[in-house]
Amino acid sequence: MTEPGSNVKVAVTIANKRIARYPFVSTLSGGERVSRRKINRKETIAGYLFLAPNMVGFLVFMVFPLVGSLLLSFSHWNLIQSPTFAGLDNYRQLFENPLFWQSLKNTAYFAFVGVPLQIILGLFLAVLLYSNIKGLEFFRTVYFLPVVSSTVAVSLMWQWLFDSHTGLLNHVLGWFGINPVPWLVSPKWAMPSVILVALWKGIGYNMVIFLAALKGVPEHLYESARIDGANRWQQFWNITFPMISPSTFFVTITSIINSFQVFDVTTVLTGGGPANATHTIVMMIYQYAFDFFRMGYASSIAYVLFGIVLIFTLLQLYFSKKWVHY
Amino acid sequence: MILEPINVANTTGKKKPISWSKLCAYAILSLGGIIMVIPFLWTVAASFKTYSDLFYNPYRLIPTEWTWTNYVDVFRQVPFHLYFLNTIKITAASTLGVLVTSALAAYAFARLEFPGRDFLFMGYLATMMIPRQITLVPTFVLMRWLGLLDTHASLILPGLFSAYGTFLLRQFFLTIPTELEEAATIDGCGYIRRFSTIILPLSKPALATLGIFIMMQVWNDFLYPMVFIQSDELRTLTLGLSIFRGDVDIQWNLLMAATTLSIVPMVIAFLSAQRFFVEGIALTGLKG
Amino acid sequence: MSTKRTVCILVLLSTFMVASLAVQAKEVTTIRYAFWGNPTAIGVEQDIIDAFHEAHPEIKVVPVAVAYNDHHTKLLTQIAGGMAPDVMRIDSYFFADFINADAMLDITDLIERDNINMDLYYEAGLLDSIHNGRYYGLPWGTAPLYMVVNIGMFEEAGLPVPDPDWDWDQFLGIIKKLSRGEGTKRQYGFGFESNLVSLFPFIWGSGGDLFDEARTTFTLNDPKAVGVFDTFGKMVADNLVPDPANFLTTEVLSRWTINNTVAMRYGSAQEILALQQAEDLRFIVMPMPGGNEVKNTTVYKSNTVSISKSSQNKEAAWTFLKFLRGPGLEGERLYMKANRIPPTFNVPELWELFADPTKHPKNIVEMTQLIASKYAHTLPLRPGWNEFTSIIESELQKVFAGQIPAQEAMVKIAPRVQEVLDRTGQ
Structure with a gap:
């Protein structure tokens, strides 16, 4: 686990060879990447798990206040008394x-x-x-x-x-x-x-x-x-x-x-x-x-x-x- | 026009005579550098001036009479050392936290395919488009519900889930050739192993960049500490600085001393992060 | 031996526990007090809080202090979040809106119950804390907005310093004489900001005002007020006074005062503190020039310290407010020590404490008292103040920049101001 070297070295060499064949880099564009693999279940779960630590806090600390202020935009509120509905x-x-x-x-x-x-x-x-x-x-x-x-x-x-x-x-x-x-x-x-x-x-x-x-x-x-x-x-x-x-x-x-x-x-x-x-x-x-x-x-x-x-x-x-x- | 070629410093050992383009580069860099550095020098100089000297001779970069008392006064008037410790604590916790959560999320967005990915990513971007000034009150209410008001957690937690950081790292991860990971997959590496042994080591410059940005952002954040923190012993540097501007009778010389003190750690942080900017991707990968 | 020691320790421990329980049993009420200030000002407030703790150990006051610019933001956020401070300082510009929102406790009955002698306050200073004849707080920072006069520049020009009874024509004459020199050597007789408060003295002097008596109709489009704006606009165009756009932030006007570019300017007690830090500046304060119709033209302003209506500890808050701003003098004496704000009460002892004879302006005591008795004029404050003044002020900046004639500008914004007035009610 603490030895990233070996794999990476091989990989870099492969990649370099590949790039070297195409000096002008446009072939590295994303299109290839998307079609490369089909969506699979394992990857979906991994995706959500990688996202989870960020997502939980994100929902609480970002999305909640955002929704709150969106609702407020349809109200009259002087910050002191209760808000009243204002429609548009x-x-x-x-x-x-x-x-x-x-x-x-x-x-x-x-x-x-x-x-x-x-x-x-x-x-x-x-x-x-x-x-x-x-x-x-x-x-x-x-x-x-x-x-x-x-x-x-x-x-x-x-x-x-x-x-x-x-x-x-x-x-x-x-x-x-x-x-x-x-x-x-x-x-x-x-x-x-x-x-x-x-x-x-x-x-x-x-x-x-x-x-x-x-x-x-x-x-x-x-x-x-x-x-x-x-x-x-x-x-x-x-x-x-x-x-x-x-x-x-x-x-x-x-x-x-x-x-x-x-x-x-x-x-x-x-x-x-x-x-x-x-x-x-x-x-x-x-x-x-x-x-x-x-x-x-x-x-x-x-x-x-x-x-x-x-x-x-x-x-x-x-x-x-x-x-x-x- | 594009001055010196993109020559990595450490790859060419030969000594070349100084070229015109190099001279040009130096000239432009120096001129720009002067414009960039003068305000900073001015701030430092002002911090060693008396109030009158600052007002009567604002453009003198060398004070007529050097005085240390501004620095002494800063510490005498407010517990600046406490503000320092608090800010360091909050900044360190936030920066480390953001690096972890953002790198994980960015990997998912950049490399993994799952339903709703692009929609979620757009959602992340969207949250950056609402100014914090308007979510301040709902966030305050939230902090109250969570019982976090007047704690450092109220400043650290919301910062840990950074859309900005996720976006930045995603963009960098996308530039890493997928072939590297494919090779590792063939070797039987799982997602976590690919993430930690390929993506992360190759992203040192990006992580350093994000680290320094988040550090600065948290270090200079004002709105949340101003509203969430009450106790003097929990205050941050920016709050301390703002107090020096507190009334119309601003003691500019003290403010400048306090400002200088607050900038120095950021400069040091930047200098130490430079090492990572200088390392190239190929070098990082091959070093092992 | 060891048994004895154990017993000893046990006895000691239990004594401590009983003692601490006893302390807890004697209930301490905690209240929060929100105010603004810089380190010096916050230090003064802390001194007062400490003195209060000594006199009233049963009440604990927690300060909530930020810079002025952030104070109302923090205050409103706390109120919105259901955590209103028990005692809060409110700038008078915000006062009417707080009244409108029913945020403050009516303390009239408490004042009567405790026989507070309200005659001790400067009368004009109390006005900003009263609504419909009821008190919603006690004044803090009662002071005129003075004319600050750089006497060095008068001496250099061989001009006598004007008499406090001076009028608009004398004022214009002085400007003409003192505005001289070219380029960066140019000096000006008068420097003003385009905020409405610094223009009120001249509007009042001309017989105009912001509103009618009931404060429900906008009247700055009246020829009298328009004439004042035109006069200033013309002086700006003739380079007799600097374009007020130079002074979008107060720091610049202070700098121009300190480096002898502006001979007269309008300034609050806090701005005087800023000027005092410049060692070589010699200045006095004056009332604003009187007009042909109205003589008392100096803006006289107080802020208010109030108790939140939602406070759970109103009695404790009132005890603290009395100590802080009531005529008991204890709190006020401590304020005076810092020489920051003139006294709120007409008591000679306080004036002696306040004035520092080594510092300019050396006539501050005499002039402040004179203004309070003779030249003071309170602002026509009402709900929506910040909103409509910002509309008026940005339009005035266009007038002074020569983009639009004053008459046209005032007529143009009248409906927008009127909309704010109608919406915010009385």
């Missing part, structure tokens, strides 16, 4: 609330501008940091520092940097003859500023996932590619990218989900202003639940958000068949 009132009112549309627009802006940048830069960084240069560990740590820093402390620092009056950023721009930018002050610039901070804070996160994924790409694939005369760009697109696509897929899905729930950075940096330019959906949820005494309404916002994110996730799952290779 909350949902109906929600769609008439201009703040909802504004927050949704802001959140989508944050997600659809921020997520691609996060992924591209994170991947770029991981590729750089995977290479054969000195001081890698140092750089990796440096890029990971913002991820571990507390949002509150770094937001304060960014406020300082963004300060329209005495801020360091405008000072530096001044050296290049660029006019001061009203970073957090103007409704037009506030969201880009927030995205910048989120990017700065989150890029190291994606970097780590991609680094781990890059480790999984067998070296000899590149060797055969080089023999075939592929340049680095081709190597990236034909080997690296398909090989790490499951991780890219993971990063895309979770980044979209997380970005649609952006809360911390906007709360500390701008409080949602100016003129609601950075007010996000989850800020709205929090506000309606705990400032406005409207838990039912807040729950309905959460479930509309759920629906939206679910649609995007399903779309991604659908399109993933075209570019994710297992």
Whole structure:
């Protein structure tokens, strides 16, 4: 049991031989895997058993509160007196609330501008940091520092940097003859500023996932590619990218989900202003639940958000068949 | 564009002259690195400044006058060492727990076929789409029913069943060539043996990644501790930090000292996990 | 020998057991007290709790303390989960909604029963704890929202510090004189946040208000209030005052005060504590400028400490509340020691304890008393406060950013505010 070596060694050799025959990895995609075996009873039981420890807690601690809040979304509840049945009132009112549309627009802006940048830069960084240069560990740590820093402390620092009056950023721009930018002050610039901070804070996160994924790409694939005369760009697109696509897929899905729930950075940096330019959906949820005494309404916002994110996730799952290779 | 090739550091022993692309890489990394590290240095610097110095000379990375009193005050004003121990305990328990439950579930989702698998997996993903702010009250009620309020269990238990972790590991497990397992099956290995002798050893980078993420997530979690914990002796670091921001009259210098203290363990954790990121899949497998 | 020792031990043990049983028999009631604060503030509360334990060993008070920003979230979650704290501090912005939800105990009868002398409180401070003539708590943190004046900047410009009786025209004149310099050297006579509370003094001064007398109809679309917003909008456009979007978080305004960018600003007692930490800043406090129609324009605000209606130990909670906020002075003396909030009672001894003569603002005692007697104005608080102020404030930010004229903005949001008013009732 404690000797994994022998089996694995054989297996790796077999696998390597196989892959070596097909330098361009698309043959490793998942389709083969699915049809490989028929469903059998033993495997079904094993599947449920492997799932069980997670599933039990999952049902209690995740699904139960979710169902609770779903029910609440059909109620009026001020958190103090008993909830009363509201039918679809909350949902109906929600769609008439201009703040909802504004927050949704802001959140989508944050997600659809921020997520691609996060992924591209994170991947770029991981590729750089995977290479054969000195001081890698140092750089990796440096890029990971913002991820571990507390949002509150770094937001304060960014406020300082963004300060329209005495801020360091405008000072530096001044050296290049660029006019001061009203970073957090103007409704037009506030969201880009927030995205910048989120990017700065989150890029190291994606970097780590991609680094781990890059480790999984067998070296000899590149060797055969080089023999075939592929340049680095081709190597990236034909080997690296398909090989790490499951991780890219993971990063895309979770980044979209997380970005649609952006809360911390906007709360500390701008409080949602100016003129609601950075007010996000989850800020709205929090506000309606705990400032406005409207838990039912807040729950309905959460479930509309759920629906939206679910649609995007399903779309991604659908399109993933075209570019994710297992 | 794609700068240095994906050369595993330890495979090439030859010394090559420094190329342009390498210089380019260094330049980009250094510039980016400065942008990344400055806020951290600023936080550390601010923790050694007096309040006035921090406000009058915010951009000086070297305090006009070094002062240790912020650190002393942090420990004098709140039992920060207790918060540390509590957070370490909760983080360690959660991280280990998540690694176990997520790896098991991820194996089922990635490798085994059973009815309802994809539906369940979608259900896992779906739970990530509801913000915790809205499930806070039902979770509080649940904790009350379970009698877990004001205990560390209320912070550890819900974290043990991570949809995120399951998803992350599933994606990594899927990249492991199935041929490896097939070979083992031929040798007569059962599921548990295949999981523990093939999948797990090959997933060290992924497990390390998940470990460090969960660690960070639990370390920095605020909402649940804020609502579930009452006793001072059970508080976590984030609660301690938030108390320093407690009123409008924030003592920024103390907050920065407390923040610095809370970051250091995470940096150390990351540095020690690096070893696992660096190990390649082939190396891990062949070492035995 | 060993028998003797055994007997000895047995006797000792049984004595202990009897003693511990006796202690348990003398029932200790445990109550929970929820409040907010930073380490200093929590320390003060702990001192008071300790003093209370000494005076009342039969009651044990468990503190439930978090930061201000999280306090109401935690409080509401606990109430929702059926675990309301027995005694709770409530920001006055939330007070009316708690009344609406019937969350607080009417303590009027208890006050009468125990002959509490309510005349000792500052009258304006009590208003925020009263609903329909009944008391639902005792005030905490009674204080004006002062005009904070950076005297260094006045001296530098050769301007005299205004008289407490100053008015709107003088105020505008000072802004014009003090707003000078270019680029990063630009200084401003006045800095304001786009929150409604900091604009009330000017709205009141112009003769306008948020609501009609009954607090059921929105009246900010009235020309008087609109005129105030237009004036400020124009000053922002002319760069006479900074765009309030600079101050989305209070820290920024404090920083601009400390580094002499803003000469006058609006500030609470807590914000003064933040400014006091900057060693070189010299400042005084003032009432807000009077208007042509209304002279008392300084917002005067109290928070409330209440007893939960669902508390199982109302009598114990009341005993603690009396100690904490009642005119017995014990609790209040301990509060004063921390120099955090001005006294709630008009008692000279407390003022002496409160004021630290070595710290700015050196006129705080004199001005606070003057404001309480002459310039105080309480907010038109009512249910739904947080919800409709957030609608108004985000629209005001658009006005100050020059996106929309004030008149149009107020007319546009009137139905939305009215909807909140109608839904939340009286």
